[in-house]
Amino acid sequence: MLATQSEGDDVAGHALKAIILNCTLKRSPAVSNTEALASKVVEWWDRMDVVSEIVRVVDYNVPFGVSSYEGDGDEWPLILDKVKAADIVVLATPIWFGLRSSVAQMVIERLDGTYTETNDVGQYPLYNKVGGVIITGNEDGAHSAAESTLFNLSHLGLTIPPNADTYWVGDAGPGPSYIEAHGEDHAYTKRTTRWMAHNTVHLARMLKANPIPAEGNTFAEEDEHAPHIG
């Protein structure tokens, strides 16, 4: 039983934390289809004792840039702190013109700043976190948005579980979005939501119990590694 394991985690004070970065273009309180699908993932996590939060990025003042702090008024550090505190980091994005949103791209660009840091053992600071992606669009582009996002996350140090994506898209051309189209009843999206919610947790538990060894994946080893055996 996952619930039991989860309770076990709780006993040890290790309840998992998850953050979903909702990259809709619309500020609160506008309705976000992407948030509607994200909330389905949260429903599963709630049952698994994962403490989660959905952050709508455009509600914060996040300027364009590739560092972790872009000067006065930059609220990205508030979001980055939440990312660093999480065991599971999920980008949720609408599709525009076949790609993830400009806000999602901006979030990835800002995460570039983490490349200049390391964790205690010399790896990128986002190591031992698990990544996933949630996508909604009215027609097409889910694969593209998932491909780029999961790859970027893996490059930033996150581990990508099997079936780490869930998405809803309608058929070709303009049309209703997730909420209006009753995407919540769409069998495929329900299944991928379930799989994604569970697999992010499965891997996060593994990595919490057994972090990735700092062997072969740090900058510090660079010099010694030329002749290094093993």
Added chain:
Amino acid sequence: MLATQSEGDDVAGHALKAIILNCTLKRSPAVSNTEALASKVVEWWDRMDVVSEIVRVVDYNVPFGVSSYEGDGDEWPLILDKVKAADIVVLATPIWFGLRSSVAQMVIERLDGTYTETNDVGQYPLYNKVGGVIITGNEDGAHSAAESTLFNLSHLGLTIPPNADTYWVGDAGPGPSYIEAHGEDHAYTKRTTRWMAHNTVHLARMLKANPIPAEGNTFAEEDEHAPHIG
């Protein structure tokens, strides 16, 4: 020491197996730049007691299709058996016109056939394997090839570790390929090769010791899952 852990694995009879599917367009014995970079990954694996094999797909008779057996003369089943026996599955591909090669695309299409099977606990048969990607091109397209390939592998059930890609590309436009350009001395590619080789092994060991629970990620649970708690 990784070597020691690896010996420990050996004692238990659990030496890891890895397969690299080289998706060059050129049949043996033509020189493959992609194989040259793949061999660097193998060097690391050799030091970590991983038993590995590089398979040049075009040396086999693999017809186009999306099933695991496309009829008389189809040699894909020989390759698929190797994939199923491996703990680490890596696609190695050249870049053509900014994308992974037609052979790499064909390999992914043939893996579609695995979606019709399950493992003993009801997950996709490639669960608990680790995926990675090796890419060479003379100029551009590595991100695209890595994005699509790692995402496809994750969808097929593989886990993608952090920094699961290594690639070499030269600057804009036609130019020398990996071997001629002495890509083996390129600092960035050496680093990503090391990181990729190690992280595929780190995750494969974890998954061998602790397979992904069959909870929330099987078809069998579909019916019960509507009201399912946890």
Added chain:
Amino acid sequence: MLATQSEGDDVAGHALKAIILNCTLKRSPAVSNTEALASKVVEWWDRMDVVSEIVRVVDYNVPFGVSSYEGDGDEWPLILDKVKAADIVVLATPIWFGLRSSVAQMVIERLDGTYTETNDVGQYPLYNKVGGVIITGNEDGAHSAAESTLFNLSHLGLTIPPNADTYWVGDAGPGPSYIEAHGEDHAYTKRTTRWMAHNTVHLARMLKANPIPAEGNTFAEEDEHAPHIG
């Protein structure tokens, strides 16, 4: 009236020729959804006096490679001749794993061979032709397949008209394909089919009447162009 213009073309012996390269994975006589949508484009072209042909690439013996002739038995030259004789060149492809098919990728790779030739005025041999794309999939990936294919064609020398793509995809996940889903009645796909069929013809007529000047776009100018004014 287009028909009138087209008759005018006929009088002058300039009826346009179009070729559609159907990149389905299935050999004839297997039913191809992609061909079904392609035939809708042909219907429009028929009304505009465009002489067209649909070539199913897998019915030919086309080996992997990046030259225009890969040795004994290579039937690509038969297809390439048709491409060179056409005013409009359209790739038609199914989507697999979010990308154009391996056959489509192979076709683009084989067109690499044309980069080594020039037309009479020193441009790439596919200059003054018009490109387009036709895509079918059961769920997602049309933008990706269109993006890569139209860009590749533009790089090979073709001109891409506005709205040069038509596609049909269903909603998220496995499901019926174009024919079974009655894609022929889908309003958006009908519209894009009409627009694509017409715009490829509009531009082809323009380029036939006024070819792209060999100014600033040939290799021969390379030396003189450093100090060249205008």
Added chain:
Amino acid sequence: MLATQSEGDDVAGHALKAIILNCTLKRSPAVSNTEALASKVVEWWDRMDVVSEIVRVVDYNVPFGVSSYEGDGDEWPLILDKVKAADIVVLATPIWFGLRSSVAQMVIERLDGTYTETNDVGQYPLYNKVGGVIITGNEDGAHSAAESTLFNLSHLGLTIPPNADTYWVGDAGPGPSYIEAHGEDHAYTKRTTRWMAHNTVHLARMLKANPIPAEGNTFAEEDEHAPHIG
């Protein structure tokens, strides 16, 4: 002589106008590598009597959104007016994480608003304009940025000439950018800059002399078109 044609255009009051939307993340007066390459395109256009302007988008207050006006303080309308007045529209973008920048994505999203308008003959308002792309990055992603951008522009109504892209990228991994790496001397980038600058002008002249007929590419024809012949 292009110069002569161009003078002819001037006599008739038809000098071509071009706009380059520089989608760097950095506000003025920060140095922009993308602008440095864009200025090379402008050099060619200057010799061809094309009146051009480089607009650095982040210097304007452009909020996220998909309409042509997002409310008080939105300066996008100022940019959109320039786009509508231009014969040639080029997006210039840096590459971040293998894709075009968030600013470039935002610009495309804002252009979504033009879909709700038509020109005098019922086509999308950006018909009869020519599109191109300029890309700089330190290593990889030019094809991806060009693919998505040129496809999006074609969908918005622009015509894409052959070789409508120019880019500079260095070899794999972090490294110097265009200016520091002396990309201005890179033979391939110089050639593609020349070809792109010329072909955008060649096609713009054609479309100015012979606009795309409003036949088969308008919404107004939708009803009549079912039974329409030709």
